[in-house]
Amino acid sequence: MALAAVAPIRISNGAGFWGDNLDAPALLARDPSVEVLTLEYLAELTLGILAHLRLKNPHAGYISDFPTLANTLAETLAARPELSIVTNAGGLNPEACARKVGEILAARGLGSIPVAVVTGDDVLPLLPDWQASGVDLKNVETGEALGQFMVDRMISANAYLGAQPIVRAAERGARIVITGRVADAALTVGPAAARFGWSFEDWDRLAGATVAGHLIECGAQATGGLLHDWADLPDLANVGYPIAEVEESGACVITKSAGTGGRVSQASIIEQMLYEVDDPACYRTPDVNLDFTGLQVEEIGPDRVRITGARGLPRPDALKLAAVARDGWTASGMLAVVGRDAEAKARAAGRIILARVKRAGFELAESLVECLGAGDVAPGVVKPACPPFEVVLRVTARDPRREAIDRFCREFAPLVTAGPPGIAGYASGRPGPLPAFTYWPALVPRDLVEDRVKVELRTAEGWAADSGS
Numbered sequence: 447m448a449l450a451a452v453a454p455i456r457i458s459n460g461a462g463f464w465g466d467n468l469d470a471p472a473l474l475a476r477d478p479s480v481e482v483l484t485l486e487y488l489a490e491l492t493l494g495i496l497a498h499l500r501l502k503n504p505h506a507g508y509i510s511d512f513p514t515l516a517n518t519l520a521e522t523l524a525a526r527p528e529l530s531i532v533t534n535a536g537g538l539n540p541e542a543c544a545r546k547v548g549e550i551l552a553a554r555g556l557g558s559i560p561v562a563v564v565t566g567d568d569v570l571p572l573l574p575d576w577q578a579s580g581v582d583l584k585n586v587e588t589g590e591a592l593g594q595f596m597v598d599r600m601i602s603a604n605a606y607l608g609a610q611p612i613v614r615a616a617e618r619g620a621r622i623v624i625t626g627r628v629a630d631a632a633l634t635v636g637p638a639a640a641r642f643g644w645s646f647e648d649w650d651r652l653a654g655a656t657v658a659g660h661l662i663e664c665g666a667q668a669t670g671g672l673l674h675d676w677a678d679l680p681d682l683a684n685v686g687y688p689i690a691e692v693e694e695s696g697a698c699v700i701t702k703s704a705g706t707g708g709r710v711s712q713a714s715i716i717e718q719m720l721y722e723v724d725d726p727a728c729y730r731t732p733d734v735n736l737d738f739t740g741l742q743v744e745e746i747g748p749d750r751v752r753i754t755g756a757r758g759l760p761r762p763d764a765l766k767l768a769a770v771a772r773d774g775w776t777a778s779g780m781l782a783v784v785g786r787d788a789e790a791k792a793r794a795a796g797r798i799i800l801a802r803v804k805r806a807g808f809e810l811a812e813s814l815v816e817c818l819g820a821g822d823v824a825p826g827v828v829k830p831a832c833p834p835f836e837v838v839l840r841v842t843a844r845d846p847r848r849e850a851i852d853r854f855c856r857e858f859a860p861l862v863t864a865g866p867p868g869i870a871g872y873a874s875g876r877p878g879p880l881p882a883f884t885y886w887p888a889l890v891p892r893d894l895v896e897d898r899v900k901v902e903l904r905t906a907e908g909w910a911a912d913s914g915s
Contacts, residue, residue: 454691454699455641457634457658461485461533462665464492464509470665470687471515475522475529477703480689484633485512485533486663493627494770494883496537497602508543509535516547516622520554523621532612532633536624538602540565541900544624548902558903562620564611566897567627569767569890570603576894583767583888596771596886603769605890608732608761610646611897612636614915618901627768629731631659638692649758652734654696657741657756660729661700661718662688668700668718670708681707686749697754699746710749719743728759732766732892735759764889774811774846776882779858784836785868789820792839795865799841799857808850816840836870844882851879 458480460471464487475483487509500507512535523529536543544563551559569576574597576583583592604627613636615623623636638655639646646652661668668688670679679685686706691699700710708714719738723729726738737757746752783792796815803810816822819837821829843854855877862869899915 452642452694454693455482455638456480456689456691457482457484457637457662458687458689459484459486459633459662459665460687461487462663462667463487463489464511466665467687472518472522473703473706474687474689475519475526477689478526479703481528481530482637483529483531484637484662485515485531485535486630486633486665487512488534488537488627490768490770490885490887493538493602493604493768494885496539497770498881498883500538501601505539505542507539508537508546511535512543512624513546513550517550517554520551520556523551523559524554524556530616530621530623530637532623532625532637534625534628534633536563536565536626538568538604538626540624540626544902547622547624559622560618560620560901560903562615562618562623562899562901564607564615564623564625564628564897564899566611566895567604567607567625568602569605569895570600570769572894573597573600573603573769576890581890581894583890586887586889592886592888599771599773600769600886601772601883603767605895606732606766606768607895607897608632609636609639610733611899613640614899615901616640618899620901629733629766630663631656631731632733634659634662634690634692635733642694646733647760649734649760650756651694651696651758653736653756653758654698654754655692656729656731656734656736656758657719657738657753658690658692658698658700661698661715661753662690664718664721666708667721668714669702669706669710670714673709673714673717675713679707679709683707696756697752699750699752701750710751712743712745712751715743715751715753730762730766732761734761763892765892765895767888767890769886769888770883771886773882773884774844775848775851775879776842776844777851777855777877777879778840778842779855779877780874781839781858781861782836782870783839783866783868784870786835788834788837788868789817791866791868792817792820792837795839795861795869796841798861798865799854800843802857802860803843803850803854806853808845808847808853810843810845810850810854812844814842816842848879855879
């Protein structure tokens with residue numbers, strides 16, 4: 447007698463980055479078909495922002511929007527006990543994020559909801575020992591060796607974890623799983639592997655779930671956002687966010703909630719599929735190396751696209767490491783320039799700013815003059831058919847000395863009366879010096895990184911935590 451097929455698990459994603467649509471998570475959570483709501487907040491730039499916040503406040507460093515969202519979702523979580531949430535909102539401080547969420551849930555009478563914390567990705571304290579023991583952490587983009595000078599400037603260093611700790615959290619009953627830096631697709635792979643009991647050497651199934659996670663990780667990019675034929679999409683203002691129906695086999699169907707705008711089509715799926723993929727035959731993740739080249743993408747109904755044929759290869763021996771280091775100070779200012787010869791006047795104004803900074807005794811380490819509206823957003827791709835009548839001048843500088851950047855910031859306003867004609871006023875106010883950071887991507891041996899899981903409950907007496915693993 448044949449065994450009954452296990453129903454697909456329906457995993458949605460309501461955030462493609464920190465700052466995405468505020469309404470999407472709540473709308474997805476209320477969709478009765480959605481079983482797992484994922485929220486993918488972290489990018490390399492976001493890690494830098496969170497590191498800066500943590501420097502100012504050791505209790506910060508997580509996505510501050512998520513506790514607010516947890517409060518918004520409290521009523522839905524109470525009404526839908528089958529709904530779970532998996533998110534990397536923990537950023538650089540997942541335990542602080544979890545405790546804030548736990549306090550909010552307890553205040554709403556939901557303190558019995560188990561909240562799991564996944565840690566181990568933050569390897570910043572380990573860098574000095576790794577450096578001393580000769581671990582190769584060269585920059586994978588430049589080939590530059592990681593020297594002690596760079597180690598001393600690091601403010602964050604995170605290894606990309608995979609889905610296995612998310613599975614352990616689910617197996618221990620967690621309804622909300624808060625992680626730090628895990629691979630984007632792991633937010634989807636974890637719930638699917640937990641539901642179906644996959645082995646983490648079942649490469650093809652892991653690959654299929656990784657495809658699903660990759661397709662929904664950027665939110666509405668899978669449902670019409672950035673689509674080439676965007677003008678033909680229905681109700682883009684009400685765009686639906688993606689739902690992946692992941693099957694036991696690893697195949698998946700991508701869809702969206704009924705009554706929402708946008709479109710799930712072969713085109714929207716293929717455009718997102720190719721996003722951030724350098725080698726389609728070997729897309730590396732912490733869980734599996736994925737071969738995209740045999741994928742079949744088929745429209746099986748309105749807003750329903752099925753993807754099959756994923757092939758998995760054994761996971762890599764190294765994990766991606768994303769590190770951020772201090773790099774002096776930076777600022778960027780803008781001025782609107784209008785009239786005949788607008789581009790020439792704007793570029794001259796940029797040169798004047800830099801010349802006056804130099805006259806004041808500061809040779810800036812780096813500077814960039816851009817003329818927006820004259821082809822500088824995509825240099826060398828398309829030149830305007832005729833000289834632009836109005837442009838925006840943007841000048842950016844970086845230097846180790848704050849006083850140099852402060853002087854740079856003060857050279858914009860004088861151009862209003864002491865520069866070329868046509869300066870129409872500020873496109874922004876006077877800029878101010880901001881900390882500058884540099885990104886250091888590397889690979890770290892997998893066996894040097896240990897993930898940990900802790901499941902907590904907020905009780906009347908305070909926090910009750912299991913032993914973790």
